[in-house]
Amino acid sequence: MNETVPNTADVIVVGGGLVGMAVAYGLAKAGTNTLVLDQGDDAFRASRGNFGLVWVQGKGFDRLEYSRWTRSSARAWAGLAEGLRQETDVDVRLTQPGGFHMCFSDNELAERQARLAGMQAALGDYPFEMLDGADLKARLPGIGPKVVGASYTPMDGHVNPLKLLRALHAGARHHGATVVGRMPVTGIESAPGEFTVVTPERRFTAPRIVLAAGLGNRVLAEHVGLHAPVAPNRGQVLVSERVRPFLKYPTINVRQTDEGSVQFGDSMEEVGFNDLTTTDVLAKIAQRGVSTFPFLADVRMVRAWGALRVMSPDGYPIYQQSESHPGAFVVTCHSGVTLAAAHATRIAPWIRGGERPEELAVFAGERFLTGEVFSHAH
Numbered sequence: 001m002n003e004t005v006p007n008t009a010d011v012i013v014v015g016g017g018l019v020g021m022a023v024a025y026g027l028a029k030a031g032t033n034t035l036v037l038d039q040g041d042d043a044f045r046a047s048r049g050n051f052g053l054v055w056v057q058g059k060g061f062d063r064l065e066y067s068r069w070t071r072s073s074a075r076a077w078a079g080l081a082e083g084l085r086q087e088t089d090v091d092v093r094l095t096q097p098g099g100f101h102m103c104f105s106d107n108e109l110a111e112r113q114a115r116l117a118g119m120q121a122a123l124g125d126y127p128f129e130m131l132d133g134a135d136l137k138a139r140l141p142g143i144g145p146k147v148v149g150a151s152y153t154p155m156d157g158h159v160n161p162l163k164l165l166r167a168l169h170a171g172a173r174h175h176g177a178t179v180v181g182r183m184p185v186t187g188i189e190s191a192p193g194e195f196t197v198v199t200p201e202r203r204f205t206a207p208r209i210v211l212a213a214g215l216g217n218r219v220l221a222e223h224v225g226l227h228a229p230v231a232p233n234r235g236q237v238l239v240s241e242r243v244r245p246f247l248k249y250p251t252i253n254v255r256q257t258d259e260g261s262v263q264f265g266d267s268m269e270e271v272g273f274n275d276l277t278t279t280d281v282l283a284k285i286a287q288r289g290v291s292t293f294p295f296l297a298d299v300r301m302v303r304a305w306g307a308l309r310v311m312s313p314d315g316y317p318i319y320q321q322s323e324s325h326p327g328a329f330v331v332t333c334h335s336g337v338t339l340a341a342a343h344a345t346r347i348a349p350w351i352r353g354g355e356r357p358e359e360l361a362v363f364a365g366e367r368f369l370t371g372e373v374f375s376h377a378h
């Protein structure tokens, strides 16, 4: 490792995925001396295998704080993308034209309408439209006959998630953060006002630490009196060759990337720490994509992968400062693309000593100990 890497910082962020880097970027941009320690290429990394949606609609229907939090991030996203573009020259290719959630039966469509109407009644400003098959065909001419309708909201968008990860790394460094790879954190020692982060090679100290280690948070949190019982949830994704532009909107299962390829997503599977692909699941994903846009049946698939989501027992995030070890924070969620802007602009000021964002009071990890678990995250 480069000997010039300092042993101390104002804040040490453990984890260099989308969550850790969004927080680190926000911290460094605000002038905090920030050190990021990231495990290495053998780690499970959701940030390198996701679907790229900046998605709002339907999220948090039984936990409205999560809807508000998600919406606040979507609103801050344009500023994040523009800042990163100016500072790093990386265009993360954000577009927020609104998104479609396709329904394949009348029942599904009715349930969708009920959910979004309920959210609109509770939240007020929550625009959405329900479209029947004919309406939808007028908006998306390539749609297939198996789609009976869809919900549309203007709140949704998508980005190129790999460009986002690259931009956050470059942006954090641009503002003076140090990011060190191949540096697995194996322990955390605490003394009043100071944490010592232990790795096989070196020890680092800081008055504040942020645990943003994805699936690694489960073990690390215990060192500082936090509870983060996250577990893997596998998603498989398929990508096609590049095709002519046909879809300028993201949809929940199919999107055309900024480079022209078509991404088909994504399964939700409880298979432990197994991030391989399986043909049966990929076949279902492809089938759903073709049912949505039949012309895709003739498009060649070029790549498929599996990646592990970082999932809490109720699917909602865990954001908390330790009561027993003040200055230690855990930050983890399963929608790190969507929430990147909130993490950079609202979590980072909290870590710096500001007020905790008001929506986050309900997302402490203790809820899993006291049984106040919410039922659904989506």
Ligand SMILES: Cc1cc2nc3c(=O)[nH]c(=O)nc-3n(C[C@H](O)[C@H](O)[C@H](O)COP(=O)(O)OP(=O)(O)OC[C@H]3O[C@@H](n4cnc5c(N)ncnc54)[C@H](O)[C@@H]3O)c2cc1C
Residues within 6 Å of the ligand: 014, 015, 016, 017, 018, 019, 020, 021, 037, 038, 039, 040, 043, 044, 045, 046, 047, 048, 049, 050, 051, 052, 053, 054, 055, 183, 184, 185, 186, 212, 213, 214, 215, 216, 217, 220, 234, 235, 236, 237, 265, 266, 307, 308, 309, 310, 332, 333, 334, 335, 336, 337, 338, 339
């Ligand atoms: C198939 C799929 C589709 C998805 N689609 C979307 C989507 O459309 N929109 C959306 O918003 N989100 C989506 N997500 C979720 C999103 O990818 C994740 O929320 C996000 O990537 C999580 O980022 P993270 O930094 O917490 O975790 P990770 O990317 O897993 O990063 C954790 C980092 O911590 C490091 N680490 C772990 N342990 C240690 C340790 N002990 N010491 C040091 N470093 C450590 C690892 O090296 C790793 O780099 C999707 C995820 C999947 C799998």
